[in-house]
Amino acid sequence: MATSEEDVRRLALAYPEVTERSCYGTPAFYVSGRIFARIHDEPGVLVLWRADLGEREALLQGEPDKFFTTDHYRGHASVLARLARLRTAELRELLGESWHARAPKRLRDDTA
Template structure:
């Protein structure tokens, strides 16, 4: 099970990441663009994904891990349950979300 502290440690290890508050909860940004936010309840992480179709596939394949709320309908944003993932998987999810929001050159540097 992942904790908020695990998410913070993983996210802040990514290049040029900063933590700021969003809607009163911790959120993580790369060069001013958010890529992850802890949900108000503290048990889920809000993450952008590549497309609405990718979101639907994740939720259909693993509904115990991934979900959504009506607020995010029509948006390429998924909720990840802390209790359903380990740190390795959360690291991959955060890196993918970071890549979606980071400038191309910075993203390329991470992949090198």
């Protein structure tokens, strides 16, 4: 089943100390002031932060129907995801990984 922006919001806000505010005119999700996910200005696309470029490349190579990038994100540890291709459980896992990549150690330790 395809996921939506509402699924992103519901799942992202469930993580500790997450706030939502606008970034580049679209909803974005922050943990302790650090962005970890953002609705892209292209409809149906989510920007997800990854721990490093290796993680990003693994997603891009492994599932190019779900994940892609643009020149704007070249060299940046984030990936673009097509929400229509993600199941809810997969979106939850991806958001959790993004949250973990950006959350301060004290929060990561509390959720380990």
